[in-house]
Every structure is written in structure tokens, then in C-alpha cells.
Amino acid sequence: MLYGNTGNVLRVDLGENTVATENPHPGLYQKWIGGAGLGTHYLISEVRPEITWDHPENRVILASGPMGGTRVPGSGMLSAVTRGPMTGGACSSQANGFFGAYLKLCGYDAVILQGISPAWVYLYVNDTEAELRDASNLLGLDTWEVQEALIKETGEKQLSVFSIGPAGENLVRFAILAGDKGHIASKNGLGAVLGNKRIKAVAVARGKRPVPVYDRDRLAKCAKEFMDNPTSVVSTIEKYGTGGFLPIADKTGRLPVKNYTTNLCDYVDRIDGPYLRSHFKLKRHPCYACNIRSHCHQITVTEGEYAGYTGDEPETESLALMGSNIGVSDAGAIVMMADLIDRLGMDVNECGWAVSWVIECYEKGFFTYEQTGGLELRWGNEKAVVELLHQIAHRSGFGAILSDGVKAAAEKMGGEAKNMAIYAEKGNSPRGHDHRAVWLEMLDTCTSSTGTIEASSGGTDTKPFGFGPVTDTFDWKQVATYLGKLNGQRNLLDCLGACRFTVDNNAVIPRALTALTGQELTPLDCLKVGKRITNALRVFNLRCGIKREADRPSVRYGSTPVDGPARGKALEPIWDDMVNLYYETMGWDPLTGRPSPETLKDLGLEYLID
């Protein structure tokens, strides 16, 4: 008997309008665990290099994991894997909420979407049926409105709805999949892939099928260990949300300010987590089985021009990107814009870099008032930004220039304007930080194969793996070897079906997996599964034509800070050496970044040797 997972995968052919249940070989679960692992398996098995992101044969795999739907805290996580438009390579992106748990409780580990529907549809799943339904009445609705409409339409009160907003319908290349009012799988244009397939939403009702667990008592003990030993990160989140990290970012030079033109911002204490939590009205909005009592909230602005606005409490990246990065100091405006971006269905990271780039261009005269169609795109003018965001999402007006992302827009402009844009050369968006002060995350973002940061996680305890953290953020040798040793840990977390904030404990994870599945695992066994994913996705991207040249930052992204806590520290002189050492530590060819045959064999990926 299979434990931890259900053994059922729902395959949906949108072109053929068919829905069928498959039973993967149990060995697949041992090899890939679930979630991002299962998704990676299907991606490399079924999406050949000639199948581009918008090809009917591209797949979108939405998966839970063995922890999904169990008493493990935060076990509603959804992992999404596809080939995405921003990099043209792999996408692995996660969202919390309820979806993963409900899917498991309906009796499925994953949903595979393939084909292109002739008309707009949504997928409805409960524990007795799964079918495609007409979505014509949902077109144009934002991601929150879709949730409300489908709860009303289905009559299901406990319904997890993940949908694309107008941006996804319009194939904005950084469109997202958003659900449960505030949870986002945001990377590499997942929403554009779904929009291309003409699927507006996936709605999963809470099922009643219990998850088969190998040893419930042992799992209960592990769940308690996860709860009793949260990472240091969680203690800050408990008090202030991830917005509590904003002042730390400011002090350590990782706060993005005005498109990396400076690192000085004199109003952080008016836009950070402590400010929001002490001034605005909060309503708890926890995910499935979450033990972090005070992370997710809906928030109502109580002061200023946007008083009365209710949305999702912004995470630290949203606060930075819609605040300091574009010169906005009104916390209410930031709440409103971050929420608007989610509802329109766009990645807040890419929006942030796109908007800050276009503002800097406008301020420096690269765009005129006439060219912007009357948008006065200056630092801090949130009203113009709001109009611009609508234009981007609808590919209308001046904003359409940004609908394929800042890299594409900058390359069209060329010259000095191109050099001002922040992106990784692969095309993916950095998260909302100034990584010039965190070389680990810069290296990770640029060499990642997932469409976002792939490996680094500041709070994780690597002692169970036998190595310690970086002690000098600018020691490139230390950074490269640490990242090479660590890469895989985060992909492992994304296999589990639970939030990385709640289960990021490398000592407990193996025990929990053993309790769930009966499979005996050590921390290094678990890390190896993550490394299997990392290497498989690397091969996938190489086959898609993404080469070493793409593993670097854009000119501005890799520039030297002119002021602030990391001022004067230049990355460019050591970049190539750092990448070489990272490749070497990963067991990759130092020149090409291709995983060596020995590395692939060691991971059980012989069939990926080209």
C-alpha cells in the first residue's frame, strides 16, 4: 500500500475535454517524494525542448505532497511546475492556502493540465467528480472576484480557488496563479501558460478522503516538533508579518530603493510591518492547519487617502517594491497597489522592477509625457502607477511596453536605458531585495533553473547536512561553496506539500517523511532528492537552450551600491570565478554548467545524460 500520497493523479486534456485518473508507479514517489519533485518528473518526461511555453503540449502540474492534508502545520501548499515564458525554461513556483490539502482530501496528489481549450473553462474537483466547466462568465474578473463567483456558483463554502486575473487572460508574461485571497504562485509566467490554455481557474472543494499515513503517532510527534521548534524567521513573522524584515533589510543594504540608484530611504518606519500592524486593522487569514498564528492577514487601511481599502497584508517584497523602490511613502497606497497587482494577476516582483525602471527612464528623459499617454511617471506618484498597472495587465496604452517584462522592454529601448533595468539575464525577476548586499541570493537568482531563487534560505539550519552557514556575505568562495552544498534543500521543501515557513527543519523532515510514507530517510537522503530536482531542471533548461551566458545579472542588477551599508562593494570582478566555483561544487562542468555524467548517475538520472 502507498502511504503519504494517494497514488492518484488527475490528467486533464483541455483540447480533448477529457479528465482521467492515473496511478503513477509507487517508485516515482520514492524518487521524487511529491510536489515540485513529481512536477519535475512530468516536466522532463513529457515536455520536449521544441515544446515552448505556449505550445499545446506544454504541461502545468499542480501538486501537493505527502504532508498535504495531514496534521503537519501549513499543509495546504501547492507546487506548480511548467515551462514558463519569462525564461523560456522551467518554472517551479509555490503558493500556500488550502489547495494542496483539499486536493489530497479529494484523493489526488496532482493535476496535470495539457492541451489548449477551444473555449474558456475552469476545472472543478471534489471527492466524487472532476470536470471542466464553462468559464465565460468569469472572464475579466480579478482573482478575488473569481473566488467569490465560484463559491457562489458551486455552493461550496470550503472551496479553494486558484485563478488567473485579467493579466493571465491577456498573456502578460509575468502573470500569476493566485488563490484563497492572497496566495500566489508567481514565478515565470505560470498565469500566462494557463491563459494560453484558456483555463481561468482550478477550484477544489474540501474532500473527505483521509490521507493514508504510515504511522500516525509518529507523525503527530513530528508535527509537534515542527510547531515547537520554529525557525528564527518565524518569530519575526509572528510579530510583524514578513514586513518585519523591512527595517532589517534597510540596515543591511538589501532594501531596494528607487531602482537601485540609492540605498537610502528615510521613511522605512512608516511603511514596514510594525507600522502596518500598529496602525491598520487586521483580520487573521491563516492557511490550512497553520501554527503561525499571526502571519497571514487581511488588512484594512485606516488612515490617509486610501482609508477603508481592504486587501491582503503585503509581504516584505511587496512593501519594498511598491514602497521604497518606487518612492512611495504612504503605507495605505502600498497596501492598495500590492493588492491590486495580486488581483489583476501579476507578479509583484516583476511589476516592481518594471515600474521602477520606467520611472527612472521618465525622470531621465528617456520617455516623454506624450509617449506615456499623459502618465506623470515620477518617484512617489502612485496614481500614475495605478493607471500603469491596469495598462500592463490589459496590454493597453503605454503600459503594454512592460507586459512582456522589464528585460524585454529594456532590450527594445537599448542603450543607457537598457542598462538601468533590473533582471537576471535568464529573464526571471529577482525577488524584492537589493541582492548587491546579499551575494548568496544574487548568485542563486542568476543560476537558478526554477524561474526564481532556487536554493538560498536565510533561516535554514544546515547542521543536519554537515555544514554551516556563510559568515561573510562578500566572501565569494564561501558563498559559492555554500550555495553548491545547499542547493536542493529548498527544492526538497517544495516536494513536501507544506509551507516552508512551518516545516523548514532539516532534522525533523526525514522523520516526518518516514512517519508519512514508511520510507526510512536521513537528512542527506532528503537533500539528495532536492538535488535530483535541481539537476533535472538544470538539464531541462540546457535542453531548452539556456546556457551559461544567462547565468548572470543585468548591468544594474549586478552594479555596485553607491551608498548605504554595502556601499562600494563590487561584484563584477569576481562574478565569473564565483560561478565557476559554484558549478564545480554542484558537480557541473565549470565551463558550461552542464551536470557531469557522474553527478547525474549518482542522482539516478542516467537517462538525462546527453
Add this chain to the structure above:
Amino acid sequence: MTVSIEAWGYLRPLLGREKINNEGPYLVTMPEGTSVEELIRHLSECHPAFGEVALSEGQISGKFQVVLRDILLELVGGWSRVLSDGDLVLLLPIFTDG
């Protein structure tokens, strides 16, 4: 020589500084020539809970960052940087992306 310590986030209670706004500066008197690493070791001895985070097998753990005079410690000499009278040493948690 007296230096002022400020700790943020989960590091604060580890140094016995439970409340955020209603305490004065945490002043520590150290011999002239004390380095940042020696200060951290001194704090670890005085506050074992802090020491569990700050040190790992006797070495600086890398689980927190230090800012000195508004600049990252790495850029002003690293752990061997010698402190001056009146320095403000800011201890900050490492954080993960959101």
C-alpha cells in the same frame, strides 16, 4: 571602552532585552583593543541563550549580521575589527526572502 549594543528581532530577548522601546541603550564596557568577535564571545558568556545562536562549535555561527557605523561589518574589517569607544554595534537576524 564602552560600546552600545542594539539587537533586533529574535536576538533581542536572547540578550535579555524583552521590551522594544522602554529600555535605555545596552552598554558594555570592554578593554581597549577588543574586536567584534571578542565582543560576541563576551556576550555569549553573559547570555548563554545568545551564545547558542551566535556560536557554533566555538566559531561565529553566521546566523546573524553585524552593522557597525551604518556599514556591514564585512566591509569595515570583519570579525577582527577593533572597536572604538562609543561604537554602536547593531546585531540583526538573518532573514529569508518573503
